[in-house]
Amino acid sequence: MTVLVTGGAGYIGSHTVVELLQAGEQVVVLDNLSNSSLEALKRVESITNSSIIFYQGDIRDNAQLDAIFVEHKIDSVVHFAGLKSVNESISLPYKYYDNNVQGTLNLLAAMERASVYKLVFSSSANVYGTPDTLPVIESAPVGETSNPYGTSKYMVERILQDLATSNEKWRFAILRYFNPVGAHKSGLIGEDPNDIPNNLLPYISQVAIGKLACLGVFGDDYDTPDGTGVRDYIHVVDLALGHLKALEKLSSINGAEVFNLGTGNGYSVLEMIKAFEVASGKSVKFEIKGRRSGDIAMSYANPEKAKSELNWEAKRGLDDMMADAWRWQSQNPNGYANR
Numbered sequence: 001m002t003v004l005v006t007g008g009a010g011y012i013g014s015h016t017v018v019e020l021l022q023a024g025e026q027v028v029v030l031d032n033l034s035n036s037s038l039e040a041l042k043r044v045e046s047i048t049n050s051s052i053i054f055y056q057g058d059i060r061d062n063a064q065l066d067a068i069f070v071e072h073k074i075d076s077v078v079h080f081a082g083l084k085s086v087n088e089s090i091s092l093p094y095k096y097y098d099n100n101v102q103g104t105l106n107l108l109a110a111m112e113r114a115s116v117y118k119l120v121f122s123s124s125a126n127v128y129g130t131p132d133t134l135p136v137i138e139s140a141p142v143g144e145t146s147n148p149y150g151t152s153k154y155m156v157e158r159i160l161q162d163l164a165t166s167n168e169k170w171r172f173a174i175l176r177y178f179n180p181v182g183a184h185k186s187g188l189i190g191e192d193p194n195d196i197p198n199n200l201l202p203y204i205s206q207v208a209i210g211k212l213a214c215l216g217v218f219g220d221d222y223d224t225p226d227g228t229g230v231r232d233y234i235h236v237v238d239l240a241l242g243h244l245k246a247l248e249k250l251s252s253i254n255g256a257e258v259f260n261l262g263t264g265n266g267y268s269v270l271e272m273i274k275a276f277e278v279a280s281g282k283s284v285k286f287e288i289k290g291r292r293s294g295d296i297a298m299s300y301a302n303p304e305k306a307k308s309e310l311n312w313e314a315k316r317g318l319d320d321m322m323a324d325a326w327r328w329q330s331q332n333p334n335g336y337a338n339r
């Protein structure tokens with residue numbers, strides 16, 4: 001099977017490409033490298049001892065997309081390409097709707113021209129906004145998002161559902177990721193934020209390695225066991241494996257199906273700091289700050305649907321997430337460095 005992976009040089013994409021290659025699939029990657037480095041794909045090739053067909057290009061470039069579908073007999077598409085900063089999306093909404101929504105529309109139109117109808121889409125727990133009930137199930141209300149990033153994911157979900165209604169050939173697996181963390185156990189690939197990290201784990205890692213002085217903990221007065229925010233952190237390799245299960249399932253999906261990819265467990269910010277200290281042997285200096293605007297107290301998944309219908313569940317626990325995040329950070333203090 002030949003799989004087109006958009007955004008395959010990025011954090012989750014590169015880990016998924018490893019698993020696809022190791023499962024014997026042919027992989028074609030399309031990535032504009034706006035938030036990634038070719039070095040990641042070189043390292044994927046060395047981990048897997050196989051080669052990747054790579055196109056540096058944009059999902060908004062129709063000619064590029066058509067050329068790829070002509071040159072390769074693509075069976076299905078795993079669509080990671082997109083922008084993901086909640087903060088940036090608030091100040092640059094057009095950029096996010098253009099990249100994430102318009103970009104996906106272009107991709108879908110090119111797929112239709114090439115008669116390729118199977119796609120796995122990277123959505124986000126962000127579409128749930130502030131969940132009413134925990135753990136969150138797929139049928140919970142969506143769309144009350146607090147930022148254009150989350151809204152762009154919600155809009156694409158709706159577009160996919162409408163396309164599935166319009167033409168029964170379409171098969172979509174919409175995967176709502178919770179909080180991906182960790183890295184491949186080789187220490188060769190991992191998350192490489194290009195600025196000061198917004199997300200918790202990369203920030204903790206950079207404090208531990210001495211690149212940042214102190215972690216700000218955004219609020220200790222939430223209605224949670226220790227007052228700090230609780231999230232469902234999922235190892236990126238488990239997440240990657242979820243995409244392989246979704247691809248297997250695509251042929252038997254009727255239209256569009258949504259799956260939560262999470263562990264079902266919630267950990268607080270303070271628990272995360274402690275676990276990282278244990279895994280790394282480093283101390284992580286932190287300071288309690290005010291709440292971050294737009295944050296919610298708690299979010300964790302009900303992952304039962306993915307378990308029963310995709311035959312997938314997260315296997316890696318918090319210790320693995322932390323040990324692997326630290327191996328990546330300590331072996332690559334400057335990430336991929338040359339990007």
Ligand code: NAD
Nearest residue numbers: 007010011012031032033034035036058059081082122124
């Ligand atoms: P990432 O930024 O590391 O990877 C995204 C990749 O897409 C990058 O390599 C980037 O260069 C590429 N890209 C962006 N716009 C493109 C375009 N127009 N054309 C071609 N390539 C383009 O992010 P990630 O963490 O690997 O996330 C992958 C996907 O999963 C994204 O769609 C993101 O919104 C979604 N997601 C991420 C998280 C998370 O916390 N990391 C959570 C939920 C959902």
Ligand code: WQD
Nearest residue numbers: 086124126179198199200203216217218229230231269295
């Ligand atoms: C986790 C917890 C913070 C940083 C975001 C997106 C979501 C998804 C994953 C893409 C919260 C606290 C964080 C820091 C802190 N991405 N925190 N100090 O906000 O759950 O989710 O990333 O789809 O859509 O919204 O993740 O890692 O930013 O925060 O105290 O410096 O850590 O308040 O409780 P979040 P996060």
